[in-house]
Amino acid sequence: MSVVVSLQNVHKSFGQNQVLKGVTFDITRGQVVAIIGQSGSGKSTALRCMDRLETIDDGAIQVCGHQLGGGKVDLEQLRKDVGIVFQSYNLFPHLTVGHNITLALRHVRKLSRKAAEERARAVLETVGLLEKYDSYPEQLSGGQQQRVAIARSLAMEPQVMLFDEVTSALDPKLTGEVLKVIEKLAEGGMTMVLVTHEMAFARRVADKIIFMHEGQVWEAGGPDILVNPATQELQDFIGNGL
């Protein structure tokens, strides 16, 4: 299996606050990896480093063949290979759902209007929102907005998709509809990294669980580590979480 994402001894500080203290893990093609941990454990920061929304202080990151340590990075190429979905959806409020998706297809991928619209419809179909093509984001529920955000990212045909607590702002019902979409992508073989608080979902869908604690990978392994944790910290964490 080829390694798509690899973090080697990654360090990152915000001022005095050391957020990542030597994080190391690999993700192979087709894997679904869930990163779990308390707020402040560094899991979102680790994810953001993979798309170079944060630069790292020390160590090495390789994502789809791009070296994200020091030095120049071909950001344009990196963003072609990596898709990211945020907790707050971040749809463009002045554009319809359709235009949200076609914007980058047309201006970055340089697709024709027709080809871009076709692809937008296809990905909206995937997330079950084809009928919302001409709606504006504010007319949609949070769950629907998040599904559109996933579709927008998906339309760029990334090799890896990153999900940064994408259901944290949603109620249980809406969370369910977003998770269904993610599960569908997992079945389709998409390589995905999920930072999540949904333990039951992580256990069901993820091939690999990474438990982060105090800026380090505290424990990692298959979904069964959620049932039989090796460390007291993970034990405490799921004890609180479920």
Added chain:
Amino acid sequence: MDHFTFVQFVYLLKGLGWTLVLSALSFVLGSVGGFGVMLARVSRFGVVRAIAAVFIQGIQGIPLLVLLFIVYFGVGIFGIDVPPLAAAGIALMVYVSAFLGEIWRGSVESIEKIQWEAAECLGLSRWQSLILVVIPQAVRLSLPATVGFLVQVLKSTSLASVVGFVELTRAGQIINNSLFQPFLVFALVGGFYFLLCYPLSKWSRAMERKLNVSRR
């Protein structure tokens, strides 16, 4: 004492026309300049931002009247004859650029950083993010303030009368010089300004209300 005649009324209307021309001219040119100033203010390069900031502070700290004198009389010293319309147009353009640049910078910066991030993560360049994602949202936010400022500009064009440009205020002065009925003449002049400004103010207010409703 002479009476106010139809010919004089037409003369005032002509002045009104020139007020509109000067307002439009300074607003269009000032918008172009203001867009440039805004771009400079949100530039990635500190030096460019600093230069723009000095320009804005400088212009905002000088009365428009003095700006007018600098362009009209000051440049004249170098042997360049500046016609009153050009002098007023240039001074107003510089003035409007500084204020609009600052108004627009404020609305561009009020767009959440995560919108930039979302655009960036889709592979849009900084410039594309600005033009396609941030500015369209910022325009909506800045419209009430922009139209409000347009009202200020329209009234400020009256200052062009001091360099001999015959717009509405100057036309009123000229008529009054022969009629000596200042109350009548200037009330009429004021009424004209009001008729121009009131709908704009109203429009600005309405837009602001609409924005507040949709943001709730």
